[in-house]
Amino acid sequence: MSKTATEIEQPDAEQDDTALFGFWIFLMSDAVIFALLFATYGTMTQATAGGPTAAAEFKLVPTFIETLLLLTSSATFGRASVAMKYDEPRRVLFFWLFVTLGLGLVFLGFEAKDFADMFADGAYPSRSGFLSAFFALVPLHGLHVVAGCFWLIVMIVQVRVIGLDRRVKLNLLRLGLFWHFLDVVWIAIFSVVYLGGHIA
Amino acid sequence: MKNGTERRTELRTYAVGYLLALALTGAAFAAVVWPSFAAGTTLAIVLGLALVQAVVHFRCFLHITMQRASRHDLQLILFSTLIIVMMVGGTMVLLMNLRTRMM
Amino acid sequence: MNTPVWPLLLGRFEWRDLPFVRAILDPSASNLVGAFAGGLVVVGAIVVALVLTRYGKWRYLWSEWLTSLDHKKIGILYIALAFVMLSRALVEAVLMRGQQAVAINTPGFLTPDHFGELFSTHGSIMIFFMAMPFLTGLINFVMPLQIGARDMAFPWANSVALWLTAGGAGLMMASLIVGQFSTGGWTGYPPFTEVAFSPDVGPDYWIWAVSLGSIGSTMAGINIACTLYKQRAPGMAFMAMPLFCWTSLCTAILMIFAMPPLTVATALLALDRYLGFHMFTNDLGGNMMNYANLFWLFGHPEVYILILPAFGVYSEVVSTFSTKELYGYTSLVLATMVIAVLSFTVWVHHFFTMGQSANLNAVFGIATMTIGVPTGVKIYDWIWTMFRGEVRFTVPMLYALAFMMTFVLGGFTGILLAMPPLDYLVHNTLFLVAHFHNMLIPGLLYGMLAGYHYWFPKAFGFRLDEKWGRIAFTCWVVGFYLAFMPLYVLGASGMARRTHEIFDPSFRPWLYVAMAGAGVLFCALGSLFVQLVVSIRNRDALRVFAGDPWDGRTLEWSIASPPPEYNFAVVPNVDGRDIFYRRKHAEHQAPPYAEPYAYEDIVMPRNSASGVAIGVFAAVSAFGLIWHMWWLGVAGAVVGIAALVTRSFGRDQHRILLAADVAREDRRWRAALAEARSISRHTEMTTANQGLAER
Numbered sequence: 002m003s004k005t006a007t008e009i010e011q012p013d014a015e016q017d018d019t020a021l022f023g024f025w026i027f028l029m030s031d032a033v034i035f036a037l038l039f040a041t042y043g044t045m046t047q048a049t050a051g052g053p054t055a056a057a058e059f060k061l062v063p064t065f066i067e068t069l070l071l072l073t074s075s076a077t078f079g080r081a082s083v084a085m086k087y088d089e090p091r092r093v094l095f096f097w098l099f100v101t102l103g104l105g106l107v108f109l110g111f112e113a114k115d116f117a118d119m120f121a122d123g124a125y126p127s128r129s130g131f132l133s134a135f136f137a138l139v140p141l142h143g144l145h146v147v148a149g150c151f152w153l154i155v156m157i158v159q160v161r162v163i164g165l166d167r168r169v170k171l172n173l174l175r176l177g178l179f180w181h182f183l184d185v186v187w188i189a190i191f192s193v194v195y196l197g198g199h200i201a
Numbered sequence: 202m203k204n205g206t207e208r209r210t211e212l213r214t215y216a217v218g219y220l221l222a223l224a225l226t227g228a229a230f231a232a233v234v235w236p237s238f239a240a241g242t243t244l245a246i247v248l249g250l251a252l253v254q255a256v257v258h259f260r261c262f263l264h265i266t267m268q269r270a271s272r273h274d275l276q277l278i279l280f281s282t283l284i285i286v287m288m289v290g291g292t293m294v295l296l297m298n299l300r301t302r303m304m
Numbered sequence: 305m306n307t308p309v310w311p312l313l314l315g316r317f318e319w320r321d322l323p324f325v326r327a328i329l330d331p332s333a334s335n336l337v338g339a340f341a342g343g344l345v346v347v348g349a350i351v352v353a354l355v356l357t358r359y360g361k362w363r364y365l366w367s368e369w370l371t372s373l374d375h376k377k378i379g380i381l382y383i384a385l386a387f388v389m390l391s392r393a394l395v396e397a398v399l400m401r402g403q404q405a406v407a408i409n410t411p412g413f414l415t416p417d418h419f420g421e422l423f424s425t426h427g428s429i430m431i432f433f434m435a436m437p438f439l440t441g442l443i444n445f446v447m448p449l450q451i452g453a454r455d456m457a458f459p460w461a462n463s464v465a466l467w468l469t470a471g472g473a474g475l476m477m478a479s480l481i482v483g484q485f486s487t488g489g490w491t492g493y494p495p496f497t498e499v500a501f502s503p504d505v506g507p508d509y510w511i512w513a514v515s516l517g518s519i520g521s522t523m524a525g526i527n528i529a530c531t532l533y534k535q536r537a538p539g540m541a542f543m544a545m546p547l548f549c550w551t552s553l554c555t556a557i558l559m560i561f562a563m564p565p566l567t568v569a570t571a572l573l574a575l576d577r578y579l580g581f582h583m584f585t586n587d588l589g590g591n592m593m594n595y596a597n598l599f600w601l602f603g604h605p606e607v608y609i610l611i612l613p614a615f616g617v618y619s620e621v622v623s624t625f626s627t628k629e630l631y632g633y634t635s636l637v638l639a640t641m642v643i644a645v646l647s648f649t650v651w652v653h654h655f656f657t658m659g660q661s662a663n664l665n666a667v668f669g670i671a672t673m674t675i676g677v678p679t680g681v682k683i684y685d686w687i688w689t690m691f692r693g694e695v696r697f698t699v700p701m702l703y704a705l706a707f708m709m710t711f712v713l714g715g716f717t718g719i720l721l722a723m724p725p726l727d728y729l730v731h732n733t734l735f736l737v738a739h740f741h742n743m744l745i746p747g748l749l750y751g752m753l754a755g756y757h758y759w760f761p762k763a764f765g766f767r768l769d770e771k772w773g774r775i776a777f778t779c780w781v782v783g784f785y786l787a788f789m790p791l792y793v794l795g796a797s798g799m800a801r802r803t804h805e806i807f808d809p810s811f812r813p814w815l816y817v818a819m820a821g822a823g824v825l826f827c828a829l830g831s832l833f834v835q836l837v838v839s840i841r842n843r844d845a846l847r848v849f850a851g852d853p854w855d856g857r858t859l860e861w862s863i864a865s866p867p868p869e870y871n872f873a874v875v876p877n878v879d880g881r882d883i884f885y886r887r888k889h890a891e892h893q894a895p896p897y898a899e900p901y902a903y904e905d906i907v908m909p910r911n912s913a914s915g916v917a918i919g920v921f922a923a924v925s926a927f928g929l930i931w932h933m934w935w936l937g938v939a940g941a942v943v944g945i946a947a948l949v950t951r952s953f954g955r956d957q958h959r960i961l962l963a964a965d966v967a968r969e970d971r972r973w974r975a976a977l978a979e980a981r982s983i984s985r986h987t988e989m990t991t992a993n994q995g996l997a998e999r
Contacts (some may be wrong), residue, residue, distance in 0.1 A: 019457050019534040025274050026526045026560055029281040033564040036285040037601070040292040041572070041583070041594055048589030050582075065230055072222050074263055079215035084994035087208045101269075130589025137572055137583065155949055163955070172952065181262040185255050191226075192251035196233045200244050222533050273533065284561045288601055292594070295652060298660045299593055 024175045030181050035186050038138040039193060046198075048130030049148050055131075055198030058124045058152070060115070064195045067111050068187065075184045082177050085170060098157055101180070105150045112143050135194065140199055143192055145183050190199035218261025225254040315932035316505070321483045333413040337399070342481045371911040373459035375444050376566040376868055378466050380763060382441025383756070386434050387832075389473055393429040394829050396422045399422040401787070401822035405815045419804045420487030421506070425476065427490025428510060431606070432517040433473040435744070438752045439613040440469075440524045443552045446759055449860035450546045450877050450958040452496045452537025457530035459909045460951070461523055467919020468520035474923050475513040481504075483931070486510040489802065491599055492573065494584035494592045499577050505930050508577065511570045512926035518563045518570070518602075520919075524558025528552055537859070540878040543637070546858045547630060550637050551616030552974035554644040555609050560607030561648070569598040578929075594835065606648040610744065612640060615682060615753020618704045621754050622686045624854050625701040626693030627985065629882060639678035639685075646675050656727045661745065665724040672722035676715060683708060696985060698854070699773035703754035706781045714742030717792070735795025738788045745784050753780070753832075761853045761986055761995070765865040766846040770989050772835030772982075779828030787821025848995030849973075850980040853988060855997035857885035862896060864973040865995055870908055870961060874900040888999050897977060903963040903970070904961035910959050917947040 046055065081097035083089075116136075119125070126136035156176055159169050229250040232243055259265045265275055308316050319325050327339035356362050369377055369832040400422050403412045414422070448456060456462050479485040486506035493512075497507040532553045536545070541961050545553075573595065575581040582590040623630040630636065652660070652668035686708060695701065717739045753776075761767045792815050799806070806815070839846060852866040852922060862884045863872060880886070887896040924939025927933075980996040987993065 015534075019530055021463075022273060022277075022534060023458060023530040026529060029277055030522055030526070030564055032281060033272050033285060033288065033561055034568055036289050037292070037565055037568045037598060040289040041568075041598070043289075043293055044296040044594060045336055045589065045591060047300075048582075050587075050589040052588075061230065061234060062444060065226075068226055068230075069223075072219065072226065075222075075258070076215055076219040079218075079262060080212075083208060083215070085212050086211075087204060092233055098691065109332050126575075127582065128588070130582045130585075131573070133581040133583050133590070137575060137581065156950065159953065163953070166955075169957075178263060181258060184293045185258045186261070188226075188251050188258070192229060192247050196229060197244060199233050200236075200240050200247070280557075281561070284648060288565070291649075291651070292597055292601070295597055295660055295664065296591070296594060298664055299658065302659055302661065 017167070017174075020171055021174060021178070024178055028178060031182075032186075033180065035138075035141070035189070038134075039189060042134040042138050044192065045134040046132045048134075050129035050131070052129040052132065053119075053122060053124040055194075058119055058122060059195045059198045060118075061199065063111055063115055064191055067108055067115075068191050070104050070108040070111070071184055071187050074101045074108070075181050077101045077104065078177055084175070085165065085173055094160065095157065098153065098160075102150060102153045102157070105146055105153070109143060109146055109150070112139075112146075116140070139190060139194060141196065142183065144187050145179075145186070147168050149176070149180055149183060152179070214261050214264075218257055221257045221261070222254055225250050225257065229254075313933070313935075315928075315934070317482070317931055317933075322506075323481070332415070334415040334418045337414065338418060338480075345477055345480050369464075370675055370916055371913045373463050373909040373912060373915075374456070375448050375456045375462060376763065376867065376871075377461065378462050379441040379443075381447030381920070382437040382444060382466060382469070385470055386438035386441060386752075389429050389433040389437070389476070391829060391963070392477075393426050393434060394826060396426040396429075398822045398826050400426065401815075401819045404803065404806060405819035406813055408809055408815070409805075409807060411805055414804070416804045417487055420489075421485045421883070423802050424486045424489050424492075424506075424510065425479070428514065429473075429476055430744075431490060431610070432514055433476060435610050435748050435752075436517060436521055437473075439555070439610065439748070440465075440521065442617070442752060442755045442759070443528055443555070443613060444524075445763060446755070446860060447549055447552050447715050448531060448535070449762070449863070449871055450549055450858050451511050451532065451535065451540060452859050452872060452878060453531060453535040453872050454872065454875070455909065456527050456904070457535055458527050460912055460915060460957075462527055463912060463915030464918050465520040465523035466528065466873065466916050467518050467862050468523070468922055469919075470718065471919040471923030471926070472513040472516035472520065474503070474920075475509055475516070475926060476716070477514075478927065479509045483509070492570075493593050493599075494573060494576070495557050495586050495590075497573060497577075498585055500585070507573070508930040511574050511577070512930055514572050515574075516566065516919075516926060518566045518923055521559050522567075523562040525556040525563065528556035529560060532556070534643075537878045544878060544883075546616075546881070547619035547633065547636055547640075548613070548616035550640055551612040551619075554640050555612045558605045558609045558644055558647065559565040559614070562602050562609065564602075565598050566602035566606075569595055569602065572598075572776055582653055582779075596655045596658060597651075600654040601648075603654060604651040605644075605647045606644055607743070611747040611751075612643065612746050614707075614755075617700075617751045617755040618686060618707060620858070621700040621704050622689050623757055624758075624856055625696045625698055625704075626690045627696070627855070628689055628693040630685070631688035631691075632681075633881065635681055635684050639681045640677040643675060646671065646678070653722060653727070656724045657731050662724065669722050669724050673719055676719055679715065683712060690892065694985070698757075698989060699768070699770065699777055700754040700758040702774070702777050703780075706777070707750045707754075710742065710746040710750075710781075710784065714739060714746065717742065729930065730795055732800055733795035734791040734799050734801050737801045738791035738795055741784075741788050741791075744782075745788075750780065753777075758854070759860075761846075761848045762851070762860055762865050762867070764843075765849055766843040767848055767853055767993065769835050769839045769842065769846070769912070772831055772838055776828050776831035776835055779824050783821050783824030783826075783828050783929055786824055787823070790818045790821075794818075810915060845991045848993055849997035850977050851973075852884075852997050853993050853995045855883040855885075855888075855985055855988070859884055862887075868969055870906045870966070870968075873903060873966050887999060897974070899974060900970075903967040905963050906961040906966055908961060910957050912951065912957070914947045914951040921947065 065120040077097050077100045081094055081101060084097055124132055126133045153176060156169070156173055163169055206297060229247050232246050236243055238246065259278070265271050267275070306318060308318055320329070323335070323338040327335040356365060372378065394547040399414070400419065403414045403419055406412050444456070444462065448454070486492060486497060486502065486509060488502060488507055488510065492507060492510050533659070534550060572581070572583040576583050576585060582588045583872045584590050584592040584595045617634060619630055643758070650668055650672045652664065653672045656665050663789060709752060721730070721736065721739055735969040757768055757773055781806060794811055797811070799811055848865055851863055852861040854861070859876060859878070884896060887893045921940045921944035925937050925944060928936025928940055977996065980994040981992065981995070982996040983992050984998045
């Protein structure tokens with residue numbers, strides 16, 4: 002025999018392609034979940050039951066800062082992907098991954114603060130159908146970011162412990178897709194929920 | 202060096218995407234903070250900008266192009282968009298109809 | 305008996321939640337039935353464990369089956385799960401028919417709540433834990449063989465999907481032993497399933513069992529679609545795929561896009577129940593009509609998830625046993641795609657009476673009738689395939705024929721129901737119940753059973769007993785007509801579905817006939833088990849080791865039965881449809897069993913216990929949430945996630961099969977092939993059949 006199992010186990014480019022396609026399908030399936038929560042939110046904007054309304058509760062300044070944080074984290078993750086693809090020194094990769102993680106965590110901090118303020122205002126999910134729909138939609142995106150951050154930590158550890166073998170690279174590519182996808186969902190959230198809430 | 206050129210092109214794509222995203226986000230927020238149109242028009246502008254920004258993200262960050270390599274991905278995304286439009290559109294029409302009839 | 309026991313540890317568990325305790329406190333017929341069912345689950349589990357220990361089969365079971373990533377074994381496990389769950393749900397159906405037959409102006413032997421549990425579990429199990437595992441298992445087993453692949457695109461995710469589904473099924477079984485199930489039907493409509501009206505654990509069992517099943521199905525869908533897109537044998541164009549693969553692809557696409565609405569519906573209902581949200585409540589702005597909307601955004605495509613694979617099976621079966629090429633292949637592919645897309649445009653017909661405007665109803669009514677067109681195309685294609693063919697009436701073919709006639713009948717009543725004014729009259733009656741059983745029994749169950757008989761020799765290397773197969777078939781068909789035709793009459797006369805007690809004595813004769821039909825259906829299930837036992841005992845005579853018992857047309861028949869772990873010693877090159885049949889029977893073709901020039905090393909995935917761990921701990925976590933044992937909910941989730949992360953760190957997850965070993969195994973089969981007697985098609989149902997067709 003000529004090759005060991007570990008050598009052959011390294012998937013070739015075609016298998017990478019399959020794996021990424023599979024992940025794209027998952028993302029689209031996830032997109033349907035978000036789309037339906039948006040539709041549900043859209044049909045419940047009037048259901049405030051005499052409680053807090055969108056215009057009163059949604060603050061544009063923190064939303065704008067959160068948006069900038071997420072946009073920037075997408076760009077920094079892109080920078081990390083380039084570092085991985087062109088075999089730049091390991092510390093460059095780590096630097097950009099850590100920056101991305103940091104931005105993600107700060108985003109989560111801001112969002113948690115937003116929710117805490119809303120709770121303090123009496124705007125909690127059990128208050129009305131409208132707030133229920135809001136808290137079903139926006140924190141789900143937040144939970145995705147939490148999952149993304151956790152995954153990022155796992156990947157940083159794997160790059161450190163295992164190095165950049167093909168599977169680690171593949172998983173970083175998938176995480177990249179996930180991260181950029183969350184950005185697209187956030188565009189819809191700030192446009193429909195936050196800006197939309199202030200227009201109406 | 203070919204690798205170097207490719208790398209520069211890729212970095213430029215991310216940079217362009219980032220700048221476009223910032224500009225589009227800024228425009229959307231500006232349209233709401235300094236309203237100069239009727240509410241309906243503003244909403245349409247904001248949603249239009251969001252759509253454009255989503256396309257920018259798909260093109261610059263997620264590398265979905267018209268090239269052959271990402272043809273399957275593009276087909277998948279377009280089909281998903283069709284399904285989402287049917288589901289969201291149907292839900293809105295149906296539940297709005299029910300709401301008006303129950304008023 | 306009515307206070308929680310150690311609430312910190314056991315959440316809201318009370319002694320009364322055990323059916324045995326209930327039966328002792330109040331030995332009514334209903335409670336005794338409940339205790340007997342719970343006892344059956346416990347005793348059954350103990351007996352299985354004892355048998356495994358007695359024969360020392362634990363290790364074999366664990367390392368050869370439960371942790372295997374082989375798509376064939378995963379497929380077989382799915383189907384085994386489906387048969388277990390089918391047995392339970394069918395018994396429940398018999399109980400319900402019994403109750404309705406006796407409860408005319410008397411309360412009968414079941415309490416209303418118990419009756420409610422029965423129709424809820426019957427529906428939930430039949431859809432999520434019988435039909436879905438059966439079709440997923442069949443696709444899992446057959447599809448990679450048909451496209452010349454060695455495994456699915458993601459073997460490990462395949463195992464996770466199986467175990468999530470099994471975890472959901474486990475929760476359904478647990479509800480027999482602790483607590484009670486939902487009484488809200490398989491659709492779980494709020495506000496009835498909200499805390500205000502159903503404060504017990506029932507709806508929570510339903511929510512989490514269904515959620516695990518739907519996540520598993522989404523994963524299975526992604527896997528199937530990816531496999532078909534990326535793993536086809538070299539040269540196999542999309543239009544060269546067997547029709548079963550096409551229907552698998554469309555089913556997979558439906559799973560990917562139709563399961564999320566269900567996940568959203570159950571998750572939002574869970575938020576209402578656990579965190580006091582107001583998504584679907586009566587008060588504070590909740591909108592329960594959105595639940596119906598979300599549920600049926602899933603529910604209607606789900607109907608086609610169930611039916612399309614059966615259409616695929618029929619296409620293969622009708623073509624093989626008519627000894628003819630499938631008529632209208634292209635039109636069948638197009639019809640399948642049209643059905644898949646249209647299935648997303650008709651969901652409103654499940655709630656025509658909710659109060660939306662007549663114009664909206666008209667749009668969805670017309671869209672619904674449109675689906676009849678591609679379905680009709682398919683029926684004609686199958687009829688034309690049989691036309692002037694040399695039809696052999698084997699068991700799968702009999703199911704296909706029964707399907708064609710019965711399904712068309714159900715389709716007619718479907719067109720009736722698609723008219724909103726008529727739907728207003730018969731909605732929520734037994735007419736509807738008769739209609740959907742009339743679609744799903746031929747359109748799903750017969751198809752799955754046809755596939756089971758058709759591919760069983762491929763999976764295990766011996767045929768199923770023909771005589772008992774015919775007995776079972778007769779019972780399934782006669783039982784169906786006896787059990788469900790009366791329901792059309794009853795429904796049209798105004799008898800509401802899900803009725804616990806009946807006050808119109810003129811319904812009595814029809815209910816008796818339906819009861820008798822349920823009894824015949826029970827015998828049908830029994831015959832299937834007898835058939836399995838008889839076939840296993842008689843397996844040496846039924847052996848078809850050469851691998852091609854039916855003069856098959858597609859690639860799966862060109863290899864040994866049972867197939868080796870890697871399916872194909874050398875991946876075949878494919879230049880069109882029915883390639884194996886053409887090689888056997890057409891001139892100017894390469895011979896069907898040409899020995900390869902050279903063998904290569906093959907890489908196969910190693911077994912993995914993490915799929916089992918993720919499924920089991922997801923179910924444990926869900927069990928904790930159901931009973932408000934918060935520590936268990938958290939602990940289960942943490943262990944499940946830890947198993948996932950550990951797997952991602954693992955390396956060396958493949959093993960290599962040496963070319964020399966592959967060659968030896970392949971040559972051994974070829975030697976047996978050379979020894980085998982070839983048979984003409986007319987003797988394929990006799991023991992002369994060794995799996996080699998006459999050329």
